[in-house]
Structure formats: structure tokens, C-alpha cells
Amino acid sequence: MTNARSGGRSRLPARLPPGSQPPPRAPLRADAIAGLEAMGRLPEALDARRAAVLSAPSDAGARIALGSLLLRLGRHEAAVTVLRAAIGLAPDRAAAHRALGLALGRLRYKAEAEAALSTAVLLDPAEAGARNDLGALLAEQGRHAEAVEAFRAALVLDPGSADACANLCASLGTLNRIDEAVAAGKAAVRLRPDHANAQINLGVILAHLGRHTDAIDAFQAAIRLRPEHANAHANLGLALGSLGRFEDALATLRGAVRLQPGHAIARQNLAMTLLLLGRLEEGFAEYEHRLPPRPPGLPPGPPPWRGEPLAGRTILLHAEQGLGDTIQFVRYLPEVARRGAGRVLLAAPPAFARLLAGLPGLDALQRPGESPARTHLQCSLLSLPYACGTTTLESIPAPIPYLRAEPAALPRWRERLAGLPGPLRVGLVWAGNPEHRNDRHRSIASHQLAPLWAVAGVSWVSLQVGARAAALRGEAPNGAVLDLAPELTDLAETAAAMAQLDLVVTVDTAAAHLAGALGRPVWTMLPALPDWRWLLEREDTPWYPTMRLFRQTRFGDWSGVVERVAGALQQMVAAP
Structure with missing residues (x-):
């Protein structure tokens, strides 16, 4: 016999009869397929999983394994089909419902995904992973309080789950439960120092606490673990900017955008850093990448306006963020009208109805729940600087005042505040939306405001509204502050009250924007790292010419700010 390896002729395989197929190969054993998956040989594993299903069509376990692998490969629609077939064979298999929930979630079928994951939890109450997955799905929908419950339940079952700890850290941070978030983040990193997302989530919380150096360490650890992780670079850039390392911040954020051009956080952080530095042209262009491009609930339809001539068309502008942002950017409405708009409509909360009545350029206010008027174009208020070509600080439109108190309300408020002693009547807002x-x-x-009460000659009027309005009742000396909260029923009432005051002293909240838009003298107290619109270092702002800025010189230190405000008030009282 001649050995083929020694150069002899090898035997040819026997020919198959015409039209016949080769016999099917026996499917690999489950442990062999799992070995292929562990080695990352996923295409081979996929073929083997399919062969296993073909050889045993009634085996629900084989279908669950195939669906889970399809999920891992990102083939979510195929995974849904396979997993639903598995559930048809074995409705009580929790693993099938869990994998189906994950696949549906990737396809953004949130309600169906939640139902599937909830079923998995009911079928196997001892399975921590399904509870963690359910919590992650809830967090994606902004339901963080429910997500926290799910993550904590997962940790009761599996205290060593770094995934659940990392997710818990993120949701607690979103809920402003900062101390709990730090504890969860540290636990996640302790359990798995190589968990990049845990490092990022902990870093975000540390940055929120002002511990920017520690946050940078966490983000850099995540980048060492996963150099391509755009989210780590995006957060690192923001932390570097918080320490005043702005060029390093910009370079890092641009790197994050290169890694993932569609990364909304990187784009937004880059935009806000540029705007903070006064680089408006590039900053507003980058800011157009923010999400969402229009608020939830706004009906689809008209295309976005980019600044082109309107040629008599109707445009719908819409409020996007907070009350202060709306007040700041309605200044652009006259400019929109000058671009040739047939009608300018604004979708905004009801609190603006009276305040914006008569605003130049505004034809009608559309309230929530009203049937939308027929429009040709739409634009967010915060996109108006970009659309209108605000490229430099000098090009910011500041026709102060561009808002005015309601004439009918002025006599009532004049009488209401007429009895206050002088020489100064000063409105005060010390807190924003919690x-x-x-x-x-x-x-x-509120207890940090004590130096203000010592300034002689000032009559204090509280313009604070909401749950914090009552705080001064236990802090200020008896009768030192007139509390107007019950009477400030909307922004128009607040505007009319401000019109009777000599000065408004406020933190960075809607009251600052309102006083500035009304052209009232206003002093705004800012944290060490302010919002982008207040720029850096300067005491004035091109957005509101009647505003003076008092900035923290150390992170978290309000005592120095309040003392400087008190000193400036003393000088104002003493001035002839």
C-alpha cells in the first residue's frame, strides 16, 4: 500500500449518484459549539447552532441558544423570530423571554421588550441577570426610580454583579441621589476594576461632586481598558474643561467625535466648551448635533429651518429646554419675522401665555394639547442663534428690553410694594428647580444668605417660588423678607413684581433671564464652572446688558460670592 504523504496517488472519493445530496453531518455537541463561541469563532458557531435546530426542530433549548447567538451578532430581527418560535415550544423558559426582551429592546420596541423581561423575572425570580436587564431598559426610558428598584433586586440575588452596580450608579446619579451613586460606583469598580462602563459611571458622579481630578483618573482608566470608547473620551473632555484645561478638553472631545461622529454627548460637550470660550460660530454649529432635535410630543411634519429666506411661509418655533432658555432665545423672534415669515408661531408652556403676549414678531402662541396649525417650517428656539447667523459675541441681538410687564398688572403691584421702606427694594431668588x-x-x-440681612437700608422681597419658597421663614430675621410666592402665579406676575424693584439678586435660574430680558438691574450669582452662556471670568454678559455677574472663585464656595454681593449692596445704598 502506498502512503499518500510519500508521493503516491491518493484514492479519489466515490462518486455520488446523480441528483443525490451528501449525507448531513452530525451536529456538534452543545459544549463544542459553546467552545467555538468562547473562542470568538462566531460564524462557525452560527452554522453549528442552525444545524442543531435543523436536527432537532422541537428542541426549544437549541432555538434559545441560536436566538441568543443571533442577538450577540446584532441580528436582532432574526433573533426575535427564532426566540418567539422557542417560546411557542416552551413558554415557561425564562431564558427565552429574557433574550427576546433584549432583542426587542435593541429594535426599540420598548413596551414589548419590557413585557418579555418582566415575564422572564416572573418565571425565574432567582435570576439576577433578567432584573438587571429590565432595569437597564427602564433607565433607557428615563424611568430611573423603577430602574433603581430593579438593580437593587438584582444585587440582592447576586451581590457580586458589577454590571448591576454600575447601572445602579448611573440611575442614582440621574436622580441626584449622589452619595448612593458614589457608593454603587465604587462597589462596581471594586468588584471589577476592568469594567470600563463602571469607571465611566463613577467618573461622571465624581465630576458632579466637583472632584474633577478623581473623575479624570476614572475616565483615563476606562480609556486604558477600551481606547475606542467614545463615551469615556467625551466625559474626560468635560472634566478637563472643568479644571480650566480647555485646549486639552477640546482636543479630547474632538477625538471622541472622530471615534464616533454621531456621539451626542461628545458633540454636545464640544459645543458647550466652544460656546463657553466665546467661539460662537463653531459652537452653535456643533450644538445642532444635540439630542433630541425636537421635544417629545411635537408632531412630525415641517422640515427644519436653517436660516434661508422664509418667503411668506409659516414657521413653528418650539421651546426645547428650561424656562430660562425660552426667555433667553425668544429675543430672536423679531429677527425671524424680518426674514420674511408669513406667520411666526411658538409652541411653549402655558406659563408664557401672558408674558409673551405682544412680543414683537410673535403671531400666536400654541399651547400643549392644541391642534397644531398648518406650518411650512419648524425650528427649536435654541437653534435660532445658528439659523440667524450669531457668530460672534458682538452679533448677539440684545434689544433690551425685549419683554415687558403686562400693563394691567403694574398698578396692582405698585400698590402691593408701595409700603416697603427704602432706599433699596431688592428681589431675591436663591434656588432653582431641584x-x-x-x-x-x-x-x-438659604442659611448661607445670612450676610445679606446685615446690609442696612435694603428691603428684601422673595421672588422664590416652589417648594423652597418657605425656607427663609426659619432663616431670615423676623420680617426681614417679604415672601411673594403665593402671589407669583405665572411669569407675567413675576415680571410685574420685578418692575417695582430696584434690583434683582438671583442664582442662575429663570429669574435671571426674566430680569435681564425686562432690562431690570440684576446681579446673578454663578458657580465656579458656569453654564456656557455666561462665558468665563467677565462680570458682564452680552446677552443681558443690565446684568452683573458674581462668580465663585473656588468650587462650591458660595460664602465669598454672598459676601461680595453684600459689599456691593452696601456701596449701592451709600451712593448719592
């Missing part, structure tokens, strides 16, 4: 993510940094605890 739900705002940056509230910890922009609001001042």
Missing part, C-alpha cells in the same frame, strides 16, 4: 441635574451647584442653601 430636579435640575446641576441644581447642587447652582442653588444656594
